[in-house]
Amino acid sequence: MQLFYLADLSDSTFEFTEDESKHCIRVLRKKKGDELTLIDGKGTEAKGIIEQDNPKKCSGIIVAKTHHQRNKNYTLHLAIAPTKNFDRIEWMLEKIIEIGVDEISFIETNTSERGKINSERCNKIAVSAMKQSKQYYLPKINGITSLKNFLKGCETTSSKFIAYCPTPVTQTLFNQIPLPMPSHSILLIGPEGDFTQQEVEEAISLGFKPVSLGSNILRSETAGLVGVTSFANKAQTT
Amino acid sequence: MQLFYLADLSDSTFEFTEDESKHCIRVLRKKKGDELTLIDGKGTEAKGIIEQDNPKKCSGIIVAKTHHQRNKNYTLHLAIAPTKNFDRIEWMLEKIIEIGVDEISFIETNTSERGKINSERCNKIAVSAMKQSKQYYLPKINGITSLKNFLKGCETTSSKFIAYCPTPVTQTLFNQIPLPMPSHSILLIGPEGDFTQQEVEEAISLGFKPVSLGSNILRSETAGLVGVTSFANKAQTT
Numbered sequence: 001m002q003l004f005y006l007a008d009l010s011d012s013t014f015e016f017t018e019d020e021s022k023h024c025i026r027v028l029r030k031k032k033g034d035e036l037t038l039i040d041g042k043g044t045e046a047k048g049i050i051e052q053d054n055p056k057k058c059s060g061i062i063v064a065k066t067h068h069q070r071n072k073n074y075t076l077h078l079a080i081a082p083t084k085n086f087d088r089i090e091w092m093l094e095k096i097i098e099i100g101v102d103e104i105s106f107i108e109t110n111t112s113e114r115g116k117i118n119s120e121r122c123n124k125i126a127v128s129a130m131k132q133s134k135q136y137y138l139p140k141i142n143g144i145t146s147l148k149n150f151l152k153g154c155e156t157t158s159s160k161f162i163a164y165c166p167t168p169v170t171q172t173l174f175n176q177i178p179l180p181m182p183s184h185s186i187l188l189i190g191p192e193g194d195f196t197q198q199e200v201e202e203a204i205s206l207g208f209k210p211v212s213l214g215s216n217i218l219r220s221e222t223a224g225l226v227g228v229t230s231f232a233n234k235a236q237t238t
Numbered sequence: 239m240q241l242f243y244l245a246d247l248s249d250s251t252f253e254f255t256e257d258e259s260k261h262c263i264r265v266l267r268k269k270k271g272d273e274l275t276l277i278d279g280k281g282t283e284a285k286g287i288i289e290q291d292n293p294k295k296c297s298g299i300i301v302a303k304t305h306h307q308r309n310k311n312y313t314l315h316l317a318i319a320p321t322k323n324f325d326r327i328e329w330m331l332e333k334i335i336e337i338g339v340d341e342i343s344f345i346e347t348n349t350s351e352r353g354k355i356n357s358e359r360c361n362k363i364a365v366s367a368m369k370q371s372k373q374y375y376l377p378k379i380n381g382i383t384s385l386k387n388f389l390k391g392c393e394t395t396s397s398k399f400i401a402y403c404p405t406p407v408t409q410t411l412f413n414q415i416p417l418p419m420p421s422h423s424i425l426l427i428g429p430e431g432d433f434t435q436q437e438v439e440e441a442i443s444l445g446f447k448p449v450s451l452g453s454n455i456l457r458s459e460t461a462g463l464v465g466v467t468s469f470a471n472k473a474q475t476t
Binding site for chain 2: 095216
């Protein structure tokens, strides 16, 4: 089933962006009268009928709407220092969204290599991964912020983890996630050169638990993947 | 700590390939008399001293050897139908080797899109990921084979799983891996269009257990990643 994304489905009509119009009419060869499945990334699934099969501005009417609950019993906010080669983060973004994550932040640390991210591109990847994996919720992607600022904003969340290589391997993230699953969790992944001792100590003083991701040394983006999958697996523990 | 790979460390001297020589002498600027850490991908770690710092043929003597045990209490053989865009599989290879896998096979199925793989390139990725993640064992990478032939070769392994989208999400791989960890397991991941019903039935008749990887639809290479991480997580269950 092909899904089409439109951020606002509150109306009884729809009009696609130029990109989505082109994809719908030129690539998928949809025509006037065809039925489409639309999602808004906030849980709404709508049935739409094309009235104008214009490849630059496809529009139509909405004939039915249903609301989907989230398919996970937890939310996860991943905060990661972007890698020098941003391709690696883009790959990771696609993968972790397929697997299941709710919010992503990019963090500038003392040793991180990159201070800019392309938010528009990240959002495109997120929409595409959501559609591809047949999900109804679009993760929120935040711009880049300093570690200091990020930590300040985490005060009210109690389930907080910081992946840090020197942590004993007996203390893995997977084992440290409590059951039943905490409703909101934050996982912080460091840059290619890892966090500094001072950064980790600051996070710990603010309630973050240091965790290991196993005995192998993982690249930043692999650490992100393993972190998100560890939450998904823990939630499956019977 | 930088690791250098040489398939055979049984001798008391070493001589690098042209690639590894160039990397060692030109890129890392190592010189005659410098000490290096060498691994053979079979558990051996050796201390070597450079005698000839030739950027095309770096050689030297081995002064000490230690043997490392595997750092996992299970072995995992991942068999996957290669994706049309092989970049996706190459990227997955790097990631699953970082996370921990012992053997990888490429499978041709009824609906798979690609019949060829570049074994040399796959092996280079494997060596690089092993060194990067500071592991001492190189996974074995097999060429492409038909699903039929692959299944025939799995008879003696009792812990076998086939990821198949229509499997109920209550029956996830993570939950189906028994504890204590089976010493050898095989995980079979289908092509972009999934296995056919007939292929799955054949695998089941040969002892494969159908498993789900959760409620989201995952791309093939994401399924491989989640599968390998599920084994790693299960082994961490206390």
